[in-house]
Amino acid sequence: MNTIKTSFSIKDLENLSGIKAHTIRIWEKRYNLLEPERTNTNIRTYNLRSLQKLMNISFLNSNGYKVSKIAALDEFQIASKVKEISYQGNTESHAFNAFKLAMLNFDQALFYNTYNRLLEEKSFREIFYELFIPIIQDIGLLWQTLTITPSHEHFLSTHIRQKVLIHIERLQSANPKPDTKTFVLFLPLNEIHDIGLLFINYELLSRGYHTIFLGESVPVENLNLLNTLYDDIT
DSSP, X not given: OOOOOOEEOHHHHHHHHOOOHHHHHHHHHHHOOOOOEEOTTOOEEEEHHHHHHHHHHHHHHHTTOOHHHHHTSOHHHHHHHHHHHHHTTOOHHHHHHHHHHHHHHTOHHHHHHHHHHHHTTSOHHHHIIXXXXXXXXXXXXXXXXXXXXXHHHHHHHHHHHHHHHHHHHHHHXXXXXXXXXXXXXXXXXXXXXXXXXXXXXXXXXXXXXXXXXXXXXXXXXXXXXXXXXXXXXO
């Protein structure tokens, strides 16, 4: 059974925030920005609150704020500055961190609010290419390094998948069966990660093509019947 991860090593913080462990240690010593707990063997551990603060600090630092200036702010002021900058239009890096925090906290409201904010400025296609693809790649690496559990990955990928499905349904409802070439989309046996395939389905539909989406783990021999039903099939 997967356990919900609430305690993080300094290496976890490096993987999640992009800030090197050496830099985190310097910030702790020089500016007292984080207050880690210590194990019996004197190893640093951090909670979710510390991670969130570090990601906010990283966001402000990447937007021109010196760490010495950030250190003079309390957590509430840091969070307020992050919100202020993101509302000024610099939302992409903030959204990336927000999606990560939504995943770590299993916070559906944060995921939806972040996504809806993005939709005010970007198309769904832009969101998928600029944010969803990079974060899917990122969480794959985080899972491999045991920084997150499979339950975290499933939470985020399920919500991304839902957004793709919503946009597919809108296109299918508007033009359920256009008179064009038909594309059959499927994953072969034992292949189960279909977000990329779903997005290809969305792209084909948005260009006016007819698609038949069969999903994951489909035996190739099961496709023969389709050739008898459609003349122009790919």
